[in-house]
Amino acid sequence: MSPLRLAPALTLLVMLGPVAAGLAGTLLPAFGIMPVLGRVEPGLMPFRDLAMWPGLPRAAALSLGTGLAATLLALALTMAVCAGWQGTRAFRWLERALSPLLSVPHAAAAFGLAFLIAPSGLIARAVAPVAGWDRPPDVLILQDPLGLSLIAGLVVKEMPFLLLMTLAALPALRPVQSLATARSLGYGRSVGWLKTVFPRLYPQIRLPVYAVLAFSMSTVDVAMILGPNTPPTLAVQVLRWMTDPDLAMRLRAAAGALLQLGLTVAALGLWRLGEIVVARQGRHWIEAGGRGRNDAPLRTLSLGLGTLSAVAVILGLAVLGLWSVAGFWGFPALLPDALTLAGWRRSGPALLAPSLDTALIALVSVACALVLVVACLEAEDRFGLRPSSRALWLLYLPLIVPQIAFLPGLQILALVSGVDGTRAAVVAAHLIFVLPYVFLSLSDPWRGWDARHAAVARALGAGPWGVFWRVRLPMMLRPVLTAAAVGCAVSVGQFLPTLLLGAGRVPTLTTEAVALASGGARRTVGVTALMQTAAAFVPFALALLVPALVWRNRRGLHHG
Amino acid sequence: MAEGLVLERLRITQGDTEMVAVDASVAPGEILTVMGPSGSGKSTLLAALTGTLAPAFTLGGRILLDGRDITALPPEARRTGILFQDELLFPHLSVGGNLAFGLPPALKGRAARRARIETALAEIGMAGFAPRDPATLSGGQKARVALMRSLLAEPRALLLDEPFSRLDAGLRGQIRTLVFERAQSQGLPVLLVTHDAADAEAAGGRVILLGRRDD
Known part of the structure; x- marks a missing residue:
């Protein structure tokens, strides 16, 4: 053979x-x-130990919340951009700007974003003259306890991925014909796209969406850079236990890893449930026949956010480059005093x-x-x-x-x-x-x-x-x-x-x-x-x- | 009959459905035309003859070429040349490279091979075209190179899968005549698959009609 x-x-x-x-x-x-530690009796001790850790509810909630929010935002933004702009020159431009961003490593994109939004970052420096700051504002933007900056970091990195997966699936669905038919029946561009293309597109990008959800919930590197610290997300905490010099912590780490798996399965189940509800409501929405002719606000918003997302990564990389050659660079200065x-x-x-x-x-x-x-x-x-x-x-x-x-x-x-x-x-x-x-x-x-x-x-x-x-x-x-x-x-x-x-x-x-x-x-x-x-x-x-x-x-x- | 192409109770099935059933023989220099609407299994028949039938199909009967049973031979051992509707020149090779791909390795020596290709190009009125990118040729030039590439491989039969339907009317007759003449002068049995009655008429040989499979 x-x-x-x-x-x-x-x-x-x-x-x-x-x-x-x-x-x-x-x-x-x-x-x-764990025979290496001489433990051979099965028991629930690691889980009890895990449950005793006071940070657990918050860490678990952070994983679930940031993962679901990031996935929902990245998907909604990608779909809104496609619905409002597919086939236009602006769309091709955005596609060209976003595609290369797929290859930017998560850690680099996260650092770039951090250098932008930190209290001493580029944005604060740009605002400083107007706001009259002469020192970085005392607010916790980076690694904020709600994980908002973590969500932002995940969205700007996962959106290019979802967009590319969408672009790969689209041609077979002949969206141009669908949209032309819908618009000739009086539908607005975005609503026409959402009613004729999206229902057929989603099953094609379901697996990539699941991958984004699972990744966003359990990412370690992005969460270490942008995520909260006390407590961190569950995945980061599991890694801390894994790398603890005390080998007995590995048991607690394993229990935490299993909990992370359970959380991911639960989130996927919740997402699937959401899919069913959206599909049912969506059918009513489609059959109700609303034309949605005024989609200008939605289109402006989606293009604006899509551009912002691309600009955030590109500008972030630029700031990383600037810092790598910066001489003295005091706070309110927009640019370093010298390059070296x-x-x-x-x-x-x-x-x-x-x-x-x-x-x-x-x-x-x-x-x-x-x-x-x-x-x-x-x-x-x-x-x-x-x-x-x-x-x-x-x-x-x-x-x-x-x-x-x-x-x-x-x-x-x-x-x-x-x-x-x-x-x-x-x-x-x-x-x-x-x-x-x-x-x-x-x-x-x-x-x-x-x-x-x-x-x-x-x-x-x-x-x-x-x-x-x-x-x-x-x-x-x-x-x-x-x-x-x-x-x-x-x-x-x-x-x-x-x-x-x-x-x-x-x-x-x-x-x-x-x-x-x-x-x-x-x-x-x-x-x-x-x-x-x-x-x-x-x-x-x-x-x-x-x-x-x-x-x-x-x-x-x-x-x- | 020993010479030529013989399809002996050829039967192609997919699952329980019979796609094609043909019993025919084509003498050297003769042209057999197979006609039928799309979906009637014309291309499937040609795939069976070249040995590139998809595994989903089952083949019954025998295919004989000059008395040799080629039914179970791999495609490269059959010596059945094929021309498709598209010229399918290899886009990564030059015009000369495409012809060299067809030239048997038995002809040795770079200079000798190059000379053979130059002669072949001259025969089809394209002397000096060897270094050209096939993508820069006209439709008629592509068709001629594809024909010559097939003939250089010294086939024992020529299979034609609607090879003229892409060409515009003026060119079609010209290329058709060239293909038929070359096949006849080399004594090749030709099996032409087409849905164009003009092709069948120009071929002048017998015609087999295939039915639609869902009839």
């Missing part, structure tokens, strides 16, 4: 095996079993090793992912496998099960088997998350390839592998490199898998950056976050540049 035939099974094993093993590895200590490379000279050399490790881990995990994904897609064709909708669920599983729920278990397993703290363990952990994104990015173009090219090539005497190497792969160069760039951005941005499986001994740009969250010097934060962003951006630049160079004389490969 051809080894290719085994590719789908192998891919699932590499991707879901660690999730399952990690969940088991969390489950056991959560119920008091001292920050780069001081932090740069120390970041060389983490940069190399970041690149190495990204390249190896992406290479593994590409081989597996291409093998899966090739097997689909050669053996006539039809991927079911269940397969899509499996693909999203690593993105929906909270990282903090299974990575602690995985770390304990790695610890027991002695592979923790190795680069190989970190690569394997990255692969869990790189694989789904590479697959999602490559599968549509790969499946969309005109198979008659293969029929022609084989009629001309090329074997199946000849077709693969000489025809399909060269024609797929652009989508393969794009998928690789997406994979690199995912790998570069990973915080928790790097920290836990690397056992703190495999520092990358991301772990270095997040480590600065608690009161790092601004110049160091600027340098580190900027390098992290560059590490995610460079592959995208190459993915654009290389095919343009290689195929500069091949017009047939310039688009699509």
Whole structure:
């Protein structure tokens, strides 16, 4: 039997095996079993211990509240922008501004936002002359107890993701025709879109929305930078217990991780319930026939907020850049007094090793992912496998099960088997998350390839592998490199898998950056976050540049 | 009959539904036209002949080419050339690269291969076109390159999947004549699938009609 035939099974094993093993590895200590500590009697002690922690209700409520609010806002904003502006020049402009932001690592975007909105941030500096401030206002904006800045950070980062997923699903729904029909019946643009396109679109982006919800509830790096501290969100607290020198705290951490999983499942259930209610109310709303001709306020609001969201990330990165080269920069001054490379000279050399490790881990995990994904897609064709909708669920599983729920278990397993703290363990952990994104990015173009090219090539005497190497792969160069760039951005941005499986001994740009969250010097934060962003951006630049160079004389490969 | 293409009680089914049933033979230099509306299984029949039938289909009967049973052979071993409605020139290769893809590896040496390709281009009135990007060719030029690419692979039969329907009226007759003439001069059995009566008339051979599958 051809080894290719085994590719789908192998891919699932590499991707879901660690999730399952990690969940088991969390489950056991959560119920008091941890042989390393000599605990072998199952019991509810860790949960009792967890319940005794006074911060628990607030931490759990924070996770739930910030996650639901961020998802709801990001989805509503994305849909409002699409409803009001799809097909217009403004929409294409916003699309172009938002798409690259997808690759900005979460930590860098969060730091950039922090540098904007902090009491001593750029916004306060801009307002200072008007308000008459000569020192930063004494308000808790950053890491506010309600998690508002955390929500803002999540919305600006998740909106580009939802928008891109929407743009991928839209063409098949032929929205232009639907909208034209609705408008010829007298419907306003936004209402027409919401009534004819949205109901068919939502099922297509449901899984990405679930992934956003699960991620927003359990993110660690963004919450460490923008989220409240006393108590933090549950996920951050679990990490604190995980990294506590007292190994007995691991039991409480495992119980907390399991609670996080339960919270996520509950939130997803609540969201599903919401979907049902909205669908029922929506049907009445559609059948009531309201035309909603005056959507100008909604359109202005959605475009304004969408632009604000893009500007926040871009401006944030600019401020990071400014801080990285800033000399003295006293409070009300809008710009630094002088520019200097001292920050780069001081932090740069120390970041060389983490940069190399970041690149190495990204390249190896992406290479593994590409081989597996291409093998899966090739097997689909050669053996006539039809991927079911269940397969899509499996693909999203690593993105929906909270990282903090299974990575602690995985770390304990790695610890027991002695592979923790190795680069190989970190690569394997990255692969869990790189694989789904590479697959999602490559599968549509790969499946969309005109198979008659293969029929022609084989009629001309090329074997199946000849077709693969000489025809399909060269024609797929652009989508393969794009998928690789997406994979690199995912790998570069990973915080928790790097920290836990690397056992703190495999520092990358991301772990270095997040480590600065608690009161790092601004110049160091600027340098580190900027390098992290560059590490995610460079592959995208190459993915654009290389095919343009290689195929500069091949017009047939310039688009699509 | 040993020479030519023989479809012996060929039957293609999907599940319990019969898609196509054909029993026919095409002598060298002869053109057999298969007509039918879209959805009648014309392209499925050609996929069965080239060996690229999707796994969902089941094939019964035998396909013989010059007396050799090719029913179970992989596509690359069948020597059945095919031209589609679109020229399907490989967009990543030059015009010369496309022709070289069809040229058998038995012809060795870069200079010899290049010379063979130059001759082939001259034969279709496109001398000097080897380094060109196929995307920059006109419709008629693309069609001629696609035909030549097929012929260079030395096929034993030529299959045509509505190859003229994309061309405009003036060009259509010209390319059709070129294809038929080249096939006849090389003694190739030709199976032409079309829904255009003019194509069938120009072919001048026998015509098989396929029914709609849901009739």
